[in-house]
Amino acid sequence: MSEDLFLGIDLGTSGCRVVAINESGAAVGRSHASLPPPQRQGEIIEQDPKQWWQAVQQALRSLFASVPASAVRALAVDGTSGTVLLVDAKGNPLTPALLYNDSRSRTEAQLIAEQAPPNSGAFGATSSLAKLLHLQARPEVRQAAYLLHQADWIAFRLGAKLGLSDENNCLKTGYDPRRREWPAWLEQVRTRSELLPSVVPPGTIIGTVHPAHVKALGLSPKAALVAGTTDSIAAFLATGAGKPGDAVTSLGSTLALKIASEHPLFSAKYGVYSHRLGNLWLAGGASNSGGAVLRQYFTQAQLDEMTPQLRPEQPTGLSYYPLPAQGERFPIPDFQYPPRLTPRPPDDLIFFQAILEGIARIEAQGYRQLQALGAPFPQQVRTTGGGAHNPAWTQIREQMLKVPVTIASETEAAYGSALLAQRALTCSSGATAPCPDLDNL
Ligand SMILES: Nc1ncnc2c1ncn2[C@@H]1O[C@H](COP(=O)(O)OP(=O)(O)O)[C@@H](O)[C@H]1O
Numbered sequence: 001m002s003e004d005l006f007l008g009i010d011l012g013t014s015g016c017r018v019v020a021i022n023e024s025g026a027a028v029g030r031s032h033a034s035l036p037p038p039q040r041q042g043e044i045i046e047q048d049p050k051q052w053w054q055a056v057q058q059a060l061r062s063l064f065a066s067v068p069a070s071a072v073r074a075l076a077v078d079g080t081s082g083t084v085l086l087v088d089a090k091g092n093p094l095t096p097a098l099l100y101n102d103s104r105s106r107t108e109a110q111l112i113a114e115q116a117p118p119n120s121g122a123f124g125a126t127s128s129l130a131k132l133l134h135l136q137a138r139p140e141v142r143q144a145a146y147l148l149h150q151a152d153w154i155a156f157r158l159g160a161k162l163g164l165s166d167e168n169n170c171l172k173t174g175y176d177p178r179r180r181e182w183p184a185w186l187e188q189v190r191t192r193s194e195l196l197p198s199v200v201p202p203g204t205i206i207g208t209v210h211p212a213h214v215k216a217l218g219l220s221p222k223a224a225l226v227a228g229t230t231d232s233i234a235a236f237l238a239t240g241a242g243k244p245g246d247a248v249t250s251l252g253s254t255l256a257l258k259i260a261s262e263h264p265l266f267s268a269k270y271g272v273y274s275h276r277l278g279n280l281w282l283a284g285g286a287s288n289s290g291g292a293v294l295r296q297y298f299t300q301a302q303l304d305e306m307t308p309q310l311r312p313e314q315p316t317g318l319s320y321y322p323l324p325a326q327g328e329r330f331p332i333p334d335f336q337y338p339p340r341l342t343p344r345p346p347d348d349l350i351f352f353q354a355i356l357e358g359i360a361r362i363e364a365q366g367y368r369q370l371q372a373l374g375a376p377f378p379q380q381v382r383t384t385g386g387g388a389h390n391p392a393w394t395q396i397r398e399q400m401l402k403v404p405v406t407i408a409s410e411t412e413a414a415y416g417s418a419l420l421a422q423r424a425l426t427c428s429s430g431a432t433a434p435c436p437d438l439d440n441l
């Protein structure tokens, strides 16, 4: 008989990754399916959610070519934080998905800024709440039943009840994780409250896979669906971080910082918010800076070729603030904040290094800002994302942070979601209660 398996499904902007782990947490299978690039028109950034579902199916089929689908006991999905869509009462998309960095909802963000309490996670034109206020005003969405986040919609397609979400994905939609409710002030910004999903803690068992997938993919009818989380929280979990003071920097398309804390921290002024996870809070923020800037100038092959030639011990002296476009979220929330990427030296290697230095400076500024707001300064920083495997960048970041920077053995968000699925079954003993703390989550 095969050993029990637990799946994590990570949906991003560029693709879907799936990781299967066994009961002891060892990864026994991995797969990936790419997504077509989002449609961009200035501040409008959209994707067709049906393409997500195709990518999920493709990644699952490819995984099940090497691991037995029938051995899967539980699945959890994480998705890009801040990517949302409206669906009808049957779960059919009524709108394209507005991606995490779609910033068209400025007027709505202004209204939120006037009404939201300082401890809200819904500030800014890219917040899911600003997007909901924009979407609900569209005439074609009169039959809308729910606002769903990327992970919620995929969980629904896998078999979860329609209109369910988790506390982490809902933070930027205005959910109050301290009181564990949708707050009353949402009415003051004219939120159509009937569109808000029901919310459960990440790691809660929310159903079993749909019979259609049992048949098509060979999954067990008992395979449990477990409420997921956002992509960067799943990556946090993947690293093994989980004690107060543990810090994880995600160097993906964007730069996201998280430090585990016993108390929540919020500051609209600095773009700082806290996610609830088990008995802890993940305090942090997400900058618009990150690897996406590098990809505007270089191909992946060029990055790979130049990386071993970097000279971290010789700082460039350039003082960049790398952004893919105007607008920053953390540590300086300002939708007009300009990118600073000049002067551009003739040598591409120096230009590349100066961008890495600029992103590292934002990271150090971010952790200092979190410290100023009451978080501990990290003793060490774990790293996830595509930029984690650049040793010269690690050295640059150590020079600026003045603490050791490490790469966890597991850094993939999909692995973190697989842990969520595994721990949900292990600690729930069949009940739908969430796990009591992070170690046990
Ligand atoms: N050698 C490298 N040095 C720095 N950054 C890199 C390197 N290789 C890839 N990256 C960055 O990693 C990012 C992709 O990481 P990934 O974690 O897959 O991103 P996401 O899932 O957020 O889209 C790209 O934006 C790219 O610029």
Ligand SMILES: O=C(CO)[C@H](O)[C@H](O)COP(=O)(O)O
Pocket (backbone or CB within 6 Å): 079, 080, 081, 082, 100, 168, 172, 230, 231, 232, 233, 254, 255, 256, 285, 286
């Ligand atoms: O840039 C982003 C795309 O996902 C997110 O904003 C970032 O990952 C952090 O989001 P969260 O803290 O809600 O997980």
